[in-house]
Amino acid sequence: MLHTLAFDADDTLWHNETHYAETQEAFRALLRPFHDDAWIDARLHDTEMRNLGRYGYGIKGFTLSMIETALQLTEHRLDGAGVQQVLDLGKAMLDKPVEPLPGVADVLQALAGEYRLMLITKGDLFDQETKLARSGLGVHFAAVEIVSEKDEATYAAILQRHGIPAAAFAMVGNSVKSDILPVLALGAQAIHIPYHLTWAHEVVEAPADSPFPVLDSIRDLPALLASW
Amino acid sequence: MLHTLAFDADDTLWHNETHYAETQEAFRALLRPFHDDAWIDARLHDTEMRNLGRYGYGIKGFTLSMIETALQLTEHRLDGAGVQQVLDLGKAMLDKPVEPLPGVADVLQALAGEYRLMLITKGDLFDQETKLARSGLGVHFAAVEIVSEKDEATYAAILQRHGIPAAAFAMVGNSVKSDILPVLALGAQAIHIPYHLTWAHEVVEAPADSPFPVLDSIRDLPALLASW
Numbered sequence: 001m002l003h004t005l006a007f008d009a010d011d012t013l014w015h016n017e018t019h020y021a022e023t024q025e026a027f028r029a030l031l032r033p034f035h036d037d038a039w040i041d042a043r044l045h046d047t048e049m050r051n052l053g054r055y056g057y058g059i060k061g062f063t064l065s066m067i068e069t070a071l072q073l074t075e076h077r078l079d080g081a082g083v084q085q086v087l088d089l090g091k092a093m094l095d096k097p098v099e100p101l102p103g104v105a106d107v108l109q110a111l112a113g114e115y116r117l118m119l120i121t122k123g124d125l126f127d128q129e130t131k132l133a134r135s136g137l138g139v140h141f142a143a144v145e146i147v148s149e150k151d152e153a154t155y156a157a158i159l160q161r162h163g164i165p166a167a168a169f170a171m172v173g174n175s176v177k178s179d180i181l182p183v184l185a186l187g188a189q190a191i192h193i194p195y196h197l198t199w200a201h202e203v204v205e206a207p208a209d210s211p212f213p214v215l216d217s218i219r220d221l222p223a224l225l226a227s228w
Numbered sequence: 229m230l231h232t233l234a235f236d237a238d239d240t241l242w243h244n245e246t247h248y249a250e251t252q253e254a255f256r257a258l259l260r261p262f263h264d265d266a267w268i269d270a271r272l273h274d275t276e277m278r279n280l281g282r283y284g285y286g287i288k289g290f291t292l293s294m295i296e297t298a299l300q301l302t303e304h305r306l307d308g309a310g311v312q313q314v315l316d317l318g319k320a321m322l323d324k325p326v327e328p329l330p331g332v333a334d335v336l337q338a339l340a341g342e343y344r345l346m347l348i349t350k351g352d353l354f355d356q357e358t359k360l361a362r363s364g365l366g367v368h369f370a371a372v373e374i375v376s377e378k379d380e381a382t383y384a385a386i387l388q389r390h391g392i393p394a395a396a397f398a399m400v401g402n403s404v405k406s407d408i409l410p411v412l413a414l415g416a417q418a419i420h421i422p423y424h425l426t427w428a429h430e431v432v433e434a435p436a437d438s439p440f441p442v443l444d445s446i447r448d449l450p451a452l453l454a455s456w
Contacts (some may be wrong), residue, residue: 054319055322055354056353056354056355057354058288058354060283060286060292062286064291064292064318067295067328071312074308075308076309077308078308078311079307079308080299080305080311082301083311084296084306087292087296087299090292091282094283095282098277124352124353124354125283125352125353125375126352126376127284146353147353148354148357194391
């Protein structure tokens with residue numbers, strides 16, 4: 001019955017939030033002469049949320065929000081060299097190698113014979129395309145959907161466009177908010193593979209009785225599917 | 229035979245380059261105490277081209293390139309308030325109302341009865357989706373493709389994905405480089421409607437004997453199609 005398996009990309013197929021966390025630590029170090037860490041984190045998060053409707057998701061918007069926060073937290077006393085450092089932090093993120101998580105390449109290869117594999121990822125189009133190309137994983141996917149938001153309407157539109165009945169579709173991802181709940185709401189299956197870090201914006205209250213499987217690693221996915 | 233008409237968005241359906249030109253004038257004004265206009269323009273263009281492989285197209289990357297150029301041109305002497313001004317220029321661009329060019333809404337409405345209309349636009353996914361939503365023109369399009377580059381391979385993939393033979397497809401747009409030449413190369417039709425400004429990066433040598441129609445306004449499009 002299930003014929004299409006869709007995967008999230010960031011923190012499901014490759015490391016991503018780790019790069020944000022490392023960058024945010026460097027950002028804190030830059031502003032530590034002015035403020036304590038908790039305050040810097042809180043103000044950066046506020047700026048990101050305030051700008052989300054303008055910038056959307058992705059590294060370029062994050063970089064612009066870091067610059068804005070740094071100016072705010074220093075009352076515009078951050079000098080040009082400091083701004084340049086923030087610009088460079090953003091560029092370094094964009095230049096980071098794409099590191100597939102353990103087992104990803106093997107599992108995709110194995111599953112591609114049995115299922116139609118899709119990639120459904122949210123964020124900056126150019127950045128996501130570039131990462132997929134550099135990951136070398138593109139060959140396994142019959143379709144790639146890069147979307148600006150992963151909600152019920154987005155998934156419904158994708159299923160309709162590809163003529164996939166909900167009962168034939170399962171989504172695999174690390175975000176309960178973006179990969180699991182909207183997919184379950186459509187009557188499709190969803191499989192949660194948590195990443196050790198979750199962006200504050202993606203954190204949701206987990207339902208008390210999780211009506212979805214949770215795996216430790218993508219390596220456990222073929223066995224789970226075989227058991228269905 | 230022709231059943232699908234695809235339109236470019238920026239500077240074909242609504243004003244765009246005008247906003248860049250206005251912003252660039254404000255950017256020049258900020259740096260005029262340090263350098264002359266031609267030098268500022270040339271350095272900004274260099275920065276944009278150097279960053280294109282990292283940032284792709286769109287306002288967020290343009291804003292980051294303006295900040296980088298401003299720091300460079302002032303040897304990091306631009307103060308925090310100056311950087312904030314550049315951030316604000318970028319935000320003002322993102323907040324600009326979407327103004328359809330004259331006749332666009334009527335012509336799309338008229339043609340939607342006879343042809344399958346598509347939108348094929350390059351740039352930032354989130355930004356382009358937002359503009360389409362705000363334009364109110366989305367209702368006319370059966371399909372929307374937001375891509376990171378408009379070259380022959382991109383158009384070929386779109387035609388294949390939608391099952392459209394090249395002979396049944398025509399593209400309408402303002403950029404000879406992105407909307408016309410790659411489409412003609414595939415054996416499809418292309419119709420050029422120039423905008424009064426062209427981004428330097430999009431300028432190409434026009435072929436001596438243009439093998440494509442050039443219209444003054446989208447208002448002339450229905451008559452041209454009727455004559456085919």
